[in-house]
Amino acid sequence: MQTLRQLSWFFRAYWKRYVIGISVLFVIDVLMLWPPKLIGDTVDSIRNSSLTDADLTQTVVILLVLGVSLYGLRFLWRYLLNGGALILERTLRERLFAHLTRMTPSFFHRKRSGDLMAVATNDIPAIEQTASTGVLTLVDALFMTVLTLGVMVTAIDWKLTLAALIPMPFLAWSTAYYGKLLHDRFYLAQEAFGEMNDHVQQSVSGVRVLRAFVQEKADIEAYRRVSEKTLERNVSVSRIDALFEPTIAIIIGFSFLIGLGYGTYLVFTSAISLGDLVAFNLYLGLLIWPMFAFGWLVNVLQRGGASHKRFTELMVEQPDVTEAANPVTSQIANTVEARHFSFTYPGTDKPALTDISFRLGEGETLGIVGRTGSGKSTLCRALLHQYQMKEQVLLIGGIPIEGLAFDTLREKIGYVPQEHLLFSRTIAENVAFGKPQATTEEVMHALELAEMKRDLAQFREGLQTMVGEKGVTLSGGQKQRISIARALLMDAGILILDDSLSAVDARTEESILRHLRQERADKTTIITAHRLSAVQHAQLILVLDEGRIVEQGTHDELMHRNGWYAEQYRRQQMEHDVAG
Numbered sequence: 001m002q003t004l005r006q007l008s009w010f011f012r013a014y015w016k017r018y019v020i021g022i023s024v025l026f027v028i029d030v031l032m033l034w035p036p037k038l039i040g041d042t043v044d045s046i047r048n049s050s051l052t053d054a055d056l057t058q059t060v061v062i063l064l065v066l067g068v069s070l071y072g073l074r075f076l077w078r079y080l081l082n083g084g085a086l087i088l089e090r091t092l093r094e095r096l097f098a099h100l101t102r103m104t105p106s107f108f109h110r111k112r113s114g115d116l117m118a119v120a121t122n123d124i125p126a127i128e129q130t131a132s133t134g135v136l137t138l139v140d141a142l143f144m145t146v147l148t149l150g151v152m153v154t155a156i157d158w159k160l161t162l163a164a165l166i167p168m169p170f171l172a173w174s175t176a177y178y179g180k181l182l183h184d185r186f187y188l189a190q191e192a193f194g195e196m197n198d199h200v201q202q203s204v205s206g207v208r209v210l211r212a213f214v215q216e217k218a219d220i221e222a223y224r225r226v227s228e229k230t231l232e233r234n235v236s237v238s239r240i241d242a243l244f245e246p247t248i249a250i251i252i253g254f255s256f257l258i259g260l261g262y263g264t265y266l267v268f269t270s271a272i273s274l275g276d277l278v279a280f281n282l283y284l285g286l287l288i289w290p291m292f293a294f295g296w297l298v299n300v301l302q303r304g305g306a307s308h309k310r311f312t313e314l315m316v317e318q319p320d321v322t323e324a325a326n327p328v329t330s331q332i333a334n335t336v337e338a339r340h341f342s343f344t345y346p347g348t349d350k351p352a353l354t355d356i357s358f359r360l361g362e363g364e365t366l367g368i369v370g371r372t373g374s375g376k377s378t379l380c381r382a383l384l385h386q387y388q389m390k391e392q393v394l395l396i397g398g399i400p401i402e403g404l405a406f407d408t409l410r411e412k413i414g415y416v417p418q419e420h421l422l423f424s425r426t427i428a429e430n431v432a433f434g435k436p437q438a439t440t441e442e443v444m445h446a447l448e449l450a451e452m453k454r455d456l457a458q459f460r461e462g463l464q465t466m467v468g469e470k471g472v473t474l475s476g477g478q479k480q481r482i483s484i485a486r487a488l489l490m491d492a493g494i495l496i497l498d499d500s501l502s503a504v505d506a507r508t509e510e511s512i513l514r515h516l517r518q519e520r521a522d523k524t525t526i527i528t529a530h531r532l533s534a535v536q537h538a539q540l541i542l543v544l545d546e547g548r549i550v551e552q553g554t555h556d557e558l559m560h561r562n563g564w565y566a567e568q569y570r571r572q573q574m575e576h577d578v579a580g
């Protein structure tokens with residue numbers, strides 16, 4: 001019941017649909033009570049030899065009309081109630097999707113993507129079931145039981161009715177008991193399904209690595225284990241499922257037994273007629289469906305409840321970065337500043353960045369270099385306000401980033417992440433992702449700046465070439481350059497290239513950087529790189545080590561300093577000369 005209460009917002013929003021659907025169900029239930037009485041009376045007329053042709057014809061006509069009416073009405077409630085449940089399913093899915101898109105990276109680090117997908121594909125339909133089967137069984141079983149019992153008591157015999165109901169408390173107790181077990185087991189089964197989903201997702205996306213490391217057999221074995229676990233948990237759900245119906249059947253059987261035994265006695269003592277006994281048994285037959293329906297109701301509600309719990313657990317998660325109450329939305333300058341900025345990832349003890357300070361003027365380029373794991377990407381992501389941090393330490397256009405509207409900050413910064421992600425769409429759509437209204441000329445220009453125009457000529461369908469699963473497989477360098485083109489098309493005031501030139505050769509890197517300098521003369525650029533040639537033209541280069549700035553200055557200053565930068569630069573030049 002709690003699940004239905006939790007969905008009350010939906011029933012209120014679509015109340016007309018539910019009021020009409022439930023009214024139709026009520027009418028059906030009332031109509032269903034007529035045939036047993038008609039048949040009972042006919043039996044009595046046969047027994048008394050008082051049945052006339054006219055009576056029989058009338059009964060048959062009434063039964064036929066009832067049959068046709070029930071046919072139409074049953075279609076109507078199904079259309080209304082099941083249609084409503086499908087709307088609920090869509091609404092929940094849209095809410096979940098919108099919620100996921102608001103979440104910050106730490107959420108996605110904590111949650112497994114396979115499990116998130118399982119909630120969308122497996123739990124939401126279980127919730128949908130509560131709004132269709134759940135509502136139907138609750139309302140229909142309730143109406144049918146009350147109405148049938150009412151007729152049995154008033155039109156036949158109250159003592160017989162009461163006697164037939166003796167086994168019913170057992171039914172209530174057993175369904176409640178099974179229901180509780182089912183809720184817990186179904187929750188665990190859904191959890192295992194999420195885990196299995198996640199395994200498939202990781203194996204499919206990482207199939208190349210799996211093969212390269214000859215781990216197929218080990219992975220199949222690991223998958224077998226999680227699939228076995230899912231099976232075990234689902235079987236434990238099925239065990240309860242399987243107990244529901246036989247238990248209900250036994251209890252109904254007892255009711256029939258009492259009805260028949262005590263009913264026959266009442267016929268013999270002339271307390272009721274034979275026709276009454278026939279009608280009574282037909283009414284008892286009408287109660288079979290509501291009894292099973294109560295069982296299903298408990299089943300569906302418990303499954304829905306367990307799934308709703310999983311759904312809610314995701315929906316109550318709040319993004320750890322929230323927008324300021326009155327954020328700045330106006331135009332801001334392209335400057336970047338850090339004032340003694342330190343940062344520790346949530347859930348870790350060691351700071352990823354410590355006491356970072358620098359100032360970058362409009363039109364300048366900042367180079368960030370350093371050993372792997374020294375904090376370069378963390379600094380880029382911090383500038384994008386992906387994590388909650390101390391206030392007033394990172395400023396864009398002189399304004400602390402936590403005071404900027406999300407949209408203002410995102411429009412201000414173009415970002416090419418280390419892990420470039422292209423969508424299964426055309427090259428043109430991938431490039432114009434952030435600016436769908438871009439003209440073909442603009443897209444081509446961005447590709448030209450990213451040194452991708454020449455590669456495009458290799459593809460028969462040019463800009464319309466599909467990328468990824470359904471299209472061509474691009475090289476790492478090509479993907480990187482399309483990602484760069486995507487960011488360049490945005491023409492943002494600040495551009496962050498996070499190790500975005502690692503998969504292109506030195507000459508291509510050089511021309512891309514030259515294009516950047518020409519096109520973005522008044523705009524600011526931040527480049528992180530392992531190949532130092534990518535930052536040597538920067539006005540300021542920061543060398544990070546274990547999250548601290550250990551050297552800073554221009555290329556010439558750093559070469560003069562003769563530290564890590566100078567040593568790395570000479571080594572890389574030597575390697576380049578040897579390779580060249």
Ligand SMILES: Nc1ncnc2c1ncn2[C@@H]1O[C@H](COP(=O)(O)OP(=O)(O)OP(=O)(O)O)[C@@H](O)[C@H]1O
Binds near residue numbers: 346373376378499
């Ligand atoms: N989401 C995260 N949660 C916790 N720690 C993290 C997270 N991301 C990175 N770190 C840690 O923060 C430190 C800096 O990582 P970061 O990715 O910024 O380094 P990097 O200099 O960009 O490395 P690379 O050159 O290999 O890309 C590392 O010790 C890393 O393990």
